[in-house]
Amino acid sequence: MGVLARADAASIAARLDDAPALPAHSRLRGPETGLVMARGRQGGDGAPFNLGEVTVTRCSVRLADGTVGHAYVAGRDARQAELAAVLDAALQDPAARPALLAAVIEPLAAEQAARAARDAARAAATRVEFFTMATMR
């Protein structure tokens, strides 16, 4: 779910082109956009406080066999939320799961990991390497 929450609708749809067709679904709720109050902790590790709200789009769907899928994703991308909800439902089917994981979730996770690694590498390039100037008084 976290992987789908971090991916936009277009990149999920692109992966679905190479995946087994998703089952038909009906909408149970949404997609609808609302807010989740993001909380922090005072001092970083103390009592919670309300930092501010984040837009979130949610969707819940039901497949013909009754399986229900849910998705909550940050932002206002209704298509992303609906695709994520259908995938959540479809992934509950043990027969369909491996192919969908391989075609959709794993490649998206790899893309996200690569982006995160690039960020980390740029950050690491700005890490200061102190050397001690022994003569400095």
Next chain:
Amino acid sequence: MTLTPGFADPVPDAQSCFRALLEAMARPGRVQRIKALPEAPVPLAPAAAAALLTLADAETPVWTDGGPAAEAWLRFHAGCPLVAGPGDAAFLLAVGGMPALASLEAGTEEEPHRSATLILQVAALEQGEGWHLSGPGIEHVHRLRVEGLPPGFLAEWSANAARFPRGADLLLCAGTRLAALPRTTRIEEAG
């Protein structure tokens, strides 16, 4: 347990239901018919379910005796927290017996609007016969017949009125119909 959908078109449906609830509260005893109805699970009456979907959200604690299917449905579609004690709820949906009105949140003298609203499913509602209602929102008299109330209801209702401005409000629902009894409405038995 399978979840059923809520309002087909949440924003307009909730708006039209809210309009009907306003009408009902503004004209106590007049029966409103709710047009946009959710697919509520048994044992929820469609009008009662629509009212709760319209009024309840993540910030309103709800109490219900409607059983696990109703609880799951409400938690899902209204996003409301469910509480075990009737006195802790902002909205209550009673399908079996009526919780004692005196046990419900009645607000404070400073903030009487912080009181509970009880949505009560009854067997039948008919306007133009039965009780004589008077009070704010009623020019002369409205008549309302309600079937399926507990025997001591009128005594509880007058005790509720005596707490004014504190007190609970009541929404009576039967099938797709509902009528409101705000705390200011006086009831006289037909006779």
Next chain:
Amino acid sequence: MAYVAVKGGERAIEAAHAWLAEERRGDPALPELTLAQIEAQLGLAVDRVMAEGACHDRGLAALAIKQARGDLIEAAFLLRAYRTTLPRFGASNPIETDAMRIRRRISATYKELPGGQVLGPTFDYTHRLLDFALAAEGGTVPPAPERRTDAVPMPRVTGLLAQEGLMAPEPPSEAEPPDLTREPLGFPADRPLRLQALARGDEGFLLSLGYSTQRGYGNAHPFVGEIRMGAVTVEFEPPELGFPIELGEITVTECQMVNQFAGSRTEPPQFTRGYGLVFGHGERKAMAMALVDRALRAEELGEPVEAPAQNQEFVLYHCDNVEATGFVEHLKLPHYVDFQSELEKIRLLRREAEGE
């Protein structure tokens, strides 16, 4: 002061708004700004509008900036107004800033700290000389250097001090915090409520107040224990699921200001924290917030409350730029009737003075 409703300006208002729209667009010979351009190239403006609008949505903030013609307070106002139209699904689990994917992390208290000093994309060490190369469009930007390393843990600096027992611990709590957007501000305001107000407070106001604490109005001796900026995962537990799920990542900036504390009858001398946390990359705001948070803790720490930055009512009633704008700008509304009475009074006083 009261103001009166007047009618009759409709056509003038329509014409004014039409002119505003034209001014907003500017010279039609120039390409129109896209929201993607604002999001990507005016990212810090977007961050500020999200922080002060108290609503994290980069696209909406970019739209607000475009609509407000770059007036960031007006844009925060637009975002605040829009958020009131959306339902609240609930509250997230508190974000874990120690698990942040760090883009920047510095400490002024320790040179060598586990994980090191990571400068990130900063204005620091630039020479603040206007770069005329940017005035010439179409230049390509070479990619920033990368250094592939194993992930290094970056524990919080305050944790290092706490291990030695030198940092006042934050009492563990899972108490439901008060919410300004639901209940009006009341006093005394406890720290979670104050932090919410500061997190959405005006950067300029907090900056000046924070500055005042350094200049003697509030007896502060702060050190930047740590500033960290990067992506954190937001987790939310939908009631229908009963377990937390990830909503996505947001960028936040956190500042831990370390202050000395002389100790009291019950507490040994130790360091105390001022805390700042804001949406987006907002280092100045996070630092100012941390200074003001520490100043506002004066009372709980048994310090004298003398300076403006230590006065809860002064700070919290005035830090919100949307509220402040509303009250200052309402002076533009027609006050014809009460001004007439003021005029009458002045004329009367004049006549009396002349008569004497």
